[in-house]
Amino acid sequence: MADSHSMEEIQKHVRVYMYVFGTLMVLTVVTVAVAYLHLNIWPALIVALVIASIKAGLVAGYFMHLIGEKKLIMYILALTGTFLVIMFILFISAYHDQVGRAALEMVYHVA
Amino acid sequence: MSDHDHDGHAHHQESFVRKYIFSTDHKVIGIQYGLTSLLFLLIGFSLMMLMRWQLAFPGEALPLIGSLFSDSTMPDGVMQPEFYNQLGAMHGTIMVFLGIVPLAVGAFGNYIVPLQIGAPDMAFPKLNMASYWVFFVGGLIMLSSFWLPAGAAKAGWTSYPPLADIETTGQTMWLFGMIFLITSSLLGAVNFLTTIIQLRAPGMTLWRMPFFVWAQLVTSFLLLLAFPPLEAAGVLQLFDRLVGTSFFLPSGLVVSGELLDVAGGGSPLLWQHLFWFLAHPEVYVLILPAMGIVAEIVANNTRKPLWGYRVMVYSVIFLGFMSFIVWAHHMFITGMGTALSGFFQITTMIISIPSVIILSALFLSLWGASLRFTTPMLFALAFLPMFGLGGLTGLPLGLAPTDIPLHDTMYVIGHFHYVVAPGTILALFAGIYYWYPKATGRMLNEPLGKIHFWGSAISMNFIFFPMLIQGLAGVSRRLYDGGASYEFAQDVIHYNETMSIAAWVLGLFQLPFIFNFFWSIWKGKKVENDNPWDATTLEWTATTSPPLGHGNFETAPTVYRGPYEYSVPGHDTDFYPQDQP
């Protein structure tokens, strides 16, 4: 990629990296600050995951140059992401859809 | 990762060690993989031949070789239950992870794929070498565990906790071995994918790739994405065993009448989910390369284009995708709720469709052809009904109502052995007979090959068909005495002897193959030209047999047509090579 870039373009890139760095710092502070508010589990989880995803998007998009990356890489990541999400969803459903879970809940008082 | 220096291999004389041991040439690595995995197949099979003695004649001393074993395993030639369990666990592990996968992917993939796509080598030759040696170390770790004081792993190839968590040291070795094998597969998978995507010769578009290459491409994706969760699970089980965590141990677990002293709070189900997330795609890792081999051989020996090449490719991609979302059909009896079990039953029924399409396409390819009954073709032809039987017997296992009574019976063993033994292994033999002249420049002996074929194909059916019958009668798969102490098993117990004799006969029929394999290296009939089968694909038409040294091709071939242009009207021969304009 780099060889097609001119000097000015690289300098522009560097400026973008600094903006992204600043945003990441701010978001990190926000996550920690929110954690000290002691929200309930669901809002806390959603806020934390949304912020983490934004940060991850920034790192992947700008530092890893995923924005404007070739389709091939995108396809591979999309495939991987699909399997990852499937794994999460099925693991959680596997816990929730168990025969006799009601009995388990009575013993352990699981919410 | 980024270290893939390749400059100047071909230019200077290489030392023996660089050329044959720590070689970076994909052809040498392919042969290394091939010989090692064939040896492991033989070892894994020998373990089973020992077990079959105990199953056929429970508690009787093994004649002749029984006295060679130590007192802790077979005192006076009588097999101890612990040793039986070690043999069982290690048979599965060795056959799957050290035998079939490295033969199908490591050996055939390495040797054939770069040649078929017109590449000078794999994309990362050093990584390729590392992949083989990591695999080799993993194999040594697995084998060496037999010499531990308490022997090898005994918890089955699935290593279910809690049993696997509280097992003797053999299980720790198993986990270390697995981590090596998984690492090796990952290195291999990255390499195969990069090679197939990046190093195709000019003109070799995706739709001109032989079906075998497509199968390897999908297989590599499965290895790449399905193996890591098992690596994660392996690390967790290692922690359970070595550090004392309880990821897979529930609270209040009682072992041998005593409460286990661990924190608890874990879940044995977690292991099963992580394990089968790998192990179901793994089934397709075993079968897809086999389908690829069969497709090549069928096209070549029917002298016709494959029937429905594109549909087969779409099917193999769909199979690969679906194989990630069917895993819990191995777990119907774990107390899964109806909604989830419904989901997995539906996906399991769906995944059978592309398999049937591929099988049907291969059968239809035979229609109206004047078949050449060469040895590789015989093996390939036998694959079709055998794999079909394996697949059909799987349907009742994919539906919860029928799976629940059949779970963990000999029926399951019969089912998946039909898929992998007379299915995959016959296909792998077909591949060996087909590509042997490519690697050595000499043909394997045909009469010996036919003896090997008929002996293997027939005896395999005498081993595995009675298993289905025993399983339907309710005989469990893990009985040390083969069911002799169970009242209900008495009507079907006599099959044990039949199966064991058939297993030993199968062993005998491998002797002509082993002899043939080595004898033909020096004494086999030399190939008359570089393309002894009159094939169309690049590995035969654009390079010599045996191929040139490092670099494969003198000049990069250019591809002008699809992979299976046989009997093209108006062409002077009945095959139209891919690299002919």
Place this chain on the structure above:
Amino acid sequence: MQIPYTVEARPDTGVNNAKLGVWLFLASEIMLFGGLFSAYIFLRVGSPEWPGDILGHTYTSASEILNVPLAFVNTIVLIASSVTIVLSWAALAMGNFKKYRIYMGLTVLAGFGFLIIKAIEYSDKFSHGYLPAENNFLGIYFVMTGLHALHVIGGMIVNGYFLGPGAKMWKSDPKRFMSRIEVAGLYWHFVDLVWIFLFPTIYLI
């Protein structure tokens, strides 16, 4: 015949071998950490209390046990190192090898910083008897952060190599060297990415 596309991109895919190889490797890494995250979720939803009982005391929030300020500092260290490695690549793109050395050196240094802070964190846990065997929360905490730390070490070895002996290639084959730095950067950013998810999910909620 030489292996093609080791440096220049293949026209129809648009990438070179190294880049595709590393992205594929990262895809499998995603599944590795994904497997551990799934295990974490599975264990957590199955526990009545999280983190739960440790040494006779019931905890209901991870921040009572783990040192959030230290982990916060570590997050900043790792993100900063992500910036320095991308700047080292930009320096090469501008032909400034000296600047590359400085930024790559800072990246390796940040790696050391991260590990030292991690070591302080771990030894604090050990000295209080918070061992992995005590409780599944501690177990998964040690496994996930430990595996992540191993990835940091692996990245530091690669980066250190390109800082030291590997940098010779800049003279002989600058394009290939840049491609290597880009690829090493991809891996290092991935290590950062994993931490971005580990930090909130393990320490904060």
